[in-house]
Amino acid sequence: MAANADYAPTKEMVNAVVQSAERLEGAARLIQMLEDKADIERITPGELAAVRTVVETCAAALDDAWKEV
Numbered sequence: 001m002a003a004n005a006d007y008a009p010t011k012e013m014v015n016a017v018v019q020s021a022e023r024l025e026g027a028a029r030l031i032q033m034l035e036d037k038a039d040i041e042r043i044t045p046g047e048l049a050a051v052r053t054v055v056e057t058c059a060a061a062l063d064d065a066w067k068e069v
Helices: 009-038 045-066
Strands: none
Touching: 009 045
């Protein structure tokens, strides 16, 4: 794949990687906020589900994009 000089990723693959990276950065910020919150109050299941949804969405997008490889 990457060793081939003629190989170029598709636009969809590049978009999936960039969008997933941005979403994962957002999920990391959410986790950091939840860590801070946990010092003084309880984290709700809905808050954890929001982070899980972001991560699952990224994983699915990356899986779809790399199926072409």
